Amino acid sequence: MNQTPSRLALRRLLIIIAVAAGFIIFSYGWTVTEINLARPQEPIRQQNVGNALRELLSPNVFEQDYSIINATTPIVMNCPADGSPPAEAPQQTGDQPYIIVTPTCARSGETVTVQGYNFYPDSLARINWIDNSGERRIRQVAGVEGDNFITEGDGTFTVQIEVPRIRGSADQTHAVEAQGRFPVGLPRLSNTTGLVIEKMIETIFLALIATSISILPSAILSFFAAHNLMRPVRMSLGNLLMSIVLLPVGWVIGTRLLAPLATLGANLVSGAGLTTASGAALLLLFGAVTSSRAATTATIENGGRVRAALNTLLVTLVFIFAFGLIGGLGILVGRLFDTGVLGYVSNFVGTVGELMRLTIPLIAGIAGAFALSSVGTSLTLDGLKKLDTTSAHVLGGVLGAIAGAIVMALVGLIGMQAAWLGLLPPFAAASLASGLLPGLYRRLTGTTPRTANRSIVTALSWIGSIAAFVLTAALLRVDQAVIAGTLPSQEPAVNLLGMGIPLYIAETLLIGAVLGGIMGALSGTKAAFPLGEILYNITRTVLNALRSIEPLIMGLVFVIWVGIGPFAGVLALTLHSIASLGKLYSEQIESIDTGPIEALQSTGANWIQTIMYAVVPQIIPPYIAFTMYRWDINVRMSTIIGFVGGGGVGFLLQQQINLLRYRDAGVAVLAIAIVVSILDYASASIRERVI
């Protein structure tokens, strides 16, 4: 670049302006955060913080038994005006401890001297004031911090206390009590320490369970969030639309036919048919595995495809039956033991079995949907390829309309749950419509994506998106929902294939059908659809959104759902860990050496095999490292998740702080510091060793 003097001067000026602007912004921040030097200098605040810190730094870890001796002497409040003799101090003799208070009568706020004799030498003592109702209050001794002072070496002491201000106490006779304490026996861990240790164990396991539950979901999600893996995943639009159209059909079949099969499996085990059931399952499994072997070697013509399709169905049946069997087995094991180590195991396995049994309809639906859609796609593959151009576009329009309706109806189902979720359907419509005008433009000008004018295409795509957003938002009355928080009516209003559906769903469905139909007709069934790119974007968005919500806030919601306790904390930390581990894992996938992927693809390995042999060996070490790191973070987070009721040591800590029991709080703080630093060190050294 040509550095003329004027240009240089301009540059310098810009830098000065930038620095000045930065300075102003920083100063504004100084004001906004109320940085104030006067307040910390106020004596009362300094004294308070000093006390709190002192107590925090004197954690109540140990305690010890004391032998306690008392001596009491009466004192008259307000010396009588006539100067009559004050109450007589009881005569003390021998080696019994006794105290003398001078003067023997005093007004509130006056200072009296207490002399004690025959107390434990060089040990703790304190002065209590006992009013005429017998209530004790500790009197601080002048010149000593805290409640206790130390007696002299000969067992005597002389201290001064202030007479407490007690309303209406004039002329009453109160008493001064001196209490000497002497430690006996060995020091032991205090009750607080016991409680803190118990809660700390809960904390560590809370973090461990949350981390370990999150490993599998985030590992699966990480593949979808890895750009290098997803970008090449393309599917012909025809196949994609076909599979979307078949998804709900498969769902219905799955929940109606597969779910009873799984339930049968679950019930068989719980009953007497355990042997029969597992025998049948083994046979089915054997059949599936042999048949899958045959499918790969068979020449892939239509006959091969039918076999592959049958194989998929068989595998689905086996899977869902085995799912039910395992669930039933878990429930059975759950009933076996009640106590001891086996009790824990049986409780765990039983809960997992129960969970599996509860999710049977869901899993069956998903399995049915994916099985049918995969079979349908593979059987129609050849047919779709042979279509001529016109029928490809017509079929694209028809399938596009159905698929668009299905997708948008699903989005609408989410959108009608909360007012601001109502923004989802307009966004979905906008992204559906983004390719609409560019597609039309290319069709009219006869250009291809490569030759079309880029800026026109971009502009058209924005115009289409915004128009679709605005129209959808207007039709669905999103403005009302967003401003007033009104939800669309859930009442069935429209009859579709014998099902009553709310008007809102009917509207989203219609929008989807129109947009999807136009898009499908424009692109035709043979267009390549960037499925991977879209899955990647959706996964990334969801992960980022989840990650931006602090576990404490998630904890608040889960406490409402499952009640106060560590379970809520586990759920909150799990959800957050899934999001952040998913992101960390996917970044590891993005940084792998892609050479082996290419090499394995070139050998004819399928997609899953390529992942298993080229990707997995490369990512296992960083996955272990990041999981350790996450556990470390989760332990730290679980120490405070208790503040919102999520269980663990935080719950205890919050109680202690609220009750101003800083010495007890100190124990919790100390325990957190010890555990966190040990884990920090351990996870760092393990990470170092693995990478």
Place this chain on the structure above:
Amino acid sequence: MLVIENLTKIYDNGFKALDRINLEIPEGQFVSIIGLSGSGKSTLLRCINRLIDPTEGRIVWRGVDITAATDDELRQIRRRIGMIFQQFNLVRRSSVITNVMSGRLGYVNPMFSLVNYFPRAEKERALAALERVGIPEKAYVRASSLSGGQQQRVGIARALMQNPELMLADEPVASLDPATSHSVMKYLELLNKEDGITILCSLHFLSLARAYSDRVIALKDGRLEFDGLPGEIDNDRFKQIYGEDAVEVEIH
């Protein structure tokens, strides 16, 4: 017979890597592909097993149109086309034998392969392949602990597991020293002579092409610049392929 008709590849950024390439390669030939960096050698090789999808044109191998194959068909075709790479593309953390056996994934039961189970026969085949490339003793060490030449031989062994009938070699010796280069090229020659495998090998050094191949193809800016016998490349042709300023460097 491998027939390439009118093959064109334009990348998404508009770069034209291949421009209407027409070739016929009979069975059993050892063909070298030479040309400057960026002349389209790698793209041509990757179009043949469709690691890269060509923009236009057809590739027909033994009567089967590779460019029109579906995913399933493509896997069947790829099983019989071996490929070795400049950077070897081994999984460095895995053992040598796992790397070699991964060349067999297209043949074995996909369900068993996912739990890392290979039948005994496959394991023996892998050991035999390693024996053939002269490093049977390295079977159970990590791939990353091998030297460059040894890693490339593992790459060849992995390709051998496919029982290939066609071998694509993308600058197989560009990361190796001259002595090792010759040993790797000799293994390729052996596969060509003994097993009758057709070999397409892109090379930087004309001297290697002259020493090992039956036929030389030269690419320049994505176009076919020369197709003939190695001996036909004289100084003029050389300058035509590599540019006026180029001087031939010998590798011995």
